[in-house]
Amino acid sequence: MEEQQGNSLPEIRKQLKKLLVENLALEDINPEEIKDDEILFGDGLGLDSLDAVEIVVILQRNFGLEIQDMEQGQKIFYSIETLANYVYENTRE
């Protein structure tokens, strides 16, 4: 697991966008093109349940975080903003 503690919220957003593009094979998208409030699944970025698998692993391996349940996941996986907030809140020293 990479050490991520202490990163600022903008840094985490930037890092998450980069990780999503790399790991979800979003070939035609630059990380900078993803808006902070863009909906990740469905009509927004168009991710599906298998992409959710990759996001779970990204959170585990890069931030040491585990989503507890579906209800929590539904809120966290809404957008880059919600995802970054979750990482920020749970990796702060």
Next chain:
Amino acid sequence: MKTDFKNKQRGNRLGFWFFRVSLSVFGLKGTYGLLYFVCFYYLLCDRAAVSAARAYIHRRFPKAGFLKSCFHIYILLINQGKQLIDRYAAVSGQVDFDMRLDGYERLINIADNSGQGFILLTSHVGNWQIALTALNKIGKKVYLLMRKEDNPAVIETLQVGIEKGEIEIISPDQYMGGVIEIMNALKNGHIVSIMGDRSYGVNTLDIPFLGETAYFPYSAFSMAAAQGCPIVVLFAAKIDYMSYVVDVTNILRPEYKTRTNKKEQLRDWVMNFAELIEAFVLKHPYQCFLFHDVWKKEIVDGRTTGQ
């Protein structure tokens, strides 16, 4: 999502009460004997059951005419009934079946040394539920990915494990198909049992199976590749009156070679699994209880599977 075949008729609580009483009164052989009448009734009167079985029978016995197909379906229904009874008899402790475990040592090594869980990939062939009773020696918690309402027979027969907390159910109907719970279970060293031959969504690949293109789900392979955990393929064949062979020798380790086109990278693994099922049903033609047309694209929320 619609349930194409209402198998609740053949796996409900009344049915289990009937066979429970029958087992006590007539024993295993006597209860098997009743099946010949019960299944003949289903063959004549349960058009849904016969129609659901025909998709497989048509591919497994392509040269069979109408009457011969009906005969094959009749034998298939009887065998399914026998395995339902065996399942109940084994779990309730009324009958002690002889279980030969092929590949058990290797499975123990994986369970002890991998540091994480694994996916137990099952299918609608043989009697995987009875195999769970044989595998409980591993001492790991098992999560079953399934709909409770679609599997009354499974729930009924696995009550013992559920009550002890050894078995838990993850519903595929929740947000993201239960992905988060599955991934957590794997990370925490548990076993997640997934049916690998039946799609509950749009995540399928078109692959050859019994001579035609079928649509198999690839979600289990995707999760294994992402988590870096192995897939243990489980087969449990009834080989005679009181004996089963539980085969866990086939261990698959899906992985992505590149970050692009991951779905296509899983194709070989899914095909490998389908080939294993095909080999099983060629050897045990009346132990395939795939009462679902996997050769037909499903319409799910306006989309077809395989896309």
